[in-house]
């Protein structure tokens with residue numbers, strides 16, 4: 001079964017289009033976590049950011065940047081969260097790569113919060129961890 005974004009791209013499900021070119025489509029998220037909440041997606045199906053070709057990922061993030069700039073200039077947004085979730089464990093709800101552009105107005109919107117809490121790292125060998133990750137980068 002096709003995911004909802006593939007069906008939107010095919011025109012089988014209506015959407016409010018913000019931007020479109022040969023490779024990229026941007027639509028308003030129907031949930032509107034904040035006013036102007038936009039999703040930027042590649043027209044070809046890739047499950048998530050990590051399996052998307054670099055050239056397409058660059059195009060998607062380029063459009064996300066331009067939409068963020070537009071929203072700051074015309075919606076009165078004071079900030080923007082630009083993020084992509086990879087996998088269910090990270091909160092990805094539709095298995096088709098997409099980037100959220102979420103304008104922020106007060107910083108305290110109830111519908112959206114990101115909290116990063118540090119953890120005790122005394123039991124971690126950070127230099128070793130850095131080396132493990134470094135050696136795995138292709």
Ligand SMILES: [Zn+2]
Pocket residue numbers: 003005006044045046095096
């Ligand atoms: Zn898809």
